Amino acid sequence: MADTVKIGKAVIKRTAALAPMAGVADRAYRLMCKRFGAAYAVSEMVSAKGICYSDRKTAELCTVTDEERPMAVQLFGSEPDFMAEAVKIVLDYRPDIIDINMGCPVPKVVGTGAGSALMKDIGLAADITAAAVRAAGDVPVTVKIRSGWSADTINAPEMAKALEAAGAAAIAVHGRTRDQFYSGTADIGVIRDVKQAVSIPVIGNGDVTDADSCMRMYRETGCDLVMIGRGSYGDPFVFEEIEARLSGLTYKPPTLEERMSVMLEHIRMMLDMSPKNEEMAMHEARKHAAWYMNGYYGSAKFRGRCYQLSSYSEAENLAKEFIELQNSRIDKNNAKNS
Numbered sequence: 001m002a003d004t005v006k007i008g009k010a011v012i013k014r015t016a017a018l019a020p021m022a023g024v025a026d027r028a029y030r031l032m033c034k035r036f037g038a039a040y041a042v043s044e045m046v047s048a049k050g051i052c053y054s055d056r057k058t059a060e061l062c063t064v065t066d067e068e069r070p071m072a073v074q075l076f077g078s079e080p081d082f083m084a085e086a087v088k089i090v091l092d093y094r095p096d097i098i099d100i101n102m103g104c105p106v107p108k109v110v111g112t113g114a115g116s117a118l119m120k121d122i123g124l125a126a127d128i129t130a131a132a133v134r135a136a137g138d139v140p141v142t143v144k145i146r147s148g149w150s151a152d153t154i155n156a157p158e159m160a161k162a163l164e165a166a167g168a169a170a171i172a173v174h175g176r177t178r179d180q181f182y183s184g185t186a187d188i189g190v191i192r193d194v195k196q197a198v199s200i201p202v203i204g205n206g207d208v209t210d211a212d213s214c215m216r217m218y219r220e221t222g223c224d225l226v227m228i229g230r231g232s233y234g235d236p237f238v239f240e241e242i243e244a245r246l247s248g249l250t251y252k253p254p255t256l257e258e259r260m261s262v263m264l265e266h267i268r269m270m271l272d273m274s275p276k277n278e279e280m281a282m283h284e285a286r287k288h289a290a291w292y293m294n295g296y297y298g299s300a301k302f303r304g305r306c307y308q309l310s311s312y313s314e315a316e317n318l319a320k321e322f323i324e325l326q327n328s329r330i331d332k333n334n335a336k337n338s
């Protein structure tokens, strides 16, 4: 397996990338995933029209810092002219790649004809892509799609071919239909079919949560890069695990203390980067704290307490208490076994 994948002029390590996730994968999240080895990251989706009307959130969403590179800014829209205009504005932020969202299932986006609604109009999807490609100059334009709109209209391979012809430099495929939203399991076979249909790189996405599922995605689809969304919730370490597997190294998962220390650092970053005051910013950090505590003894109760956090020092105290609880369990078990 090659060590890197080339998307236009962008060179990406062939390990695993972080998927775009609006409301989740903000700069702090991306930086944390990058630190543990995410090969590539994509911004939260940004409205092409919103950018053209100089939405106040544009700079916050489109800024690409050097630590996040290689990184794409992702746009959604349903009109080629607005898309082209938005691409020109986004170029000022010097993204490595511009990605177009043609997979978002939410009614607010689909209702405007954008996101996965474009799976139902391949002609328009190709026109939007061609307009973006023309406006982007030498910056590669990629498109993220789903397997289709519904189970009886799976058309990702046909869509991917049209987008390749329109100038797309790569296609990311989430192996679910729009109708599935996030339920059921991702269909790996569709991703393989897309890979066989086009000659540009294909990024496989859906249900990858660890090194085993990542290897399966590479093996069964032949994709050029794997992309992880929810599997990185509270677990930026997943990228390190995958990198270790691909390099044939033994992976040593973080201790609970290390995990909690990364959680606190993640929260600190979120608070420092937020324009909001500590209490308001902490509201956004709560879910991340809860995710980092997943899978341990008593974590349901602690996750509930994460949703009450209103300051960094409360998060520190909760992490301490969580570690004490886990350690006391280990002590009890040792006493029992001795």
Ligand SMILES: Cc1cc2nc3c(=O)[nH]c(=O)nc-3n(C[C@H](O)[C@H](O)[C@H](O)COP(=O)(O)O)c2cc1C
Residues within 6 Å of the ligand: 019, 020, 021, 022, 023, 024, 043, 044, 045, 074, 101, 102, 103, 104, 144, 174, 205, 206, 207, 208, 227, 228, 229, 230, 231
């Ligand atoms: C909270 C959330 C927000 C998302 N936001 C975006 C987005 O802004 N753009 C996009 O293309 N996909 C978005 N997605 C879809 C993910 O990128 C990904 O395709 C999907 O979660 C399947 O991958 P996974 O099983 O690894 O999570 C989002 C998913 C979630 C759960």
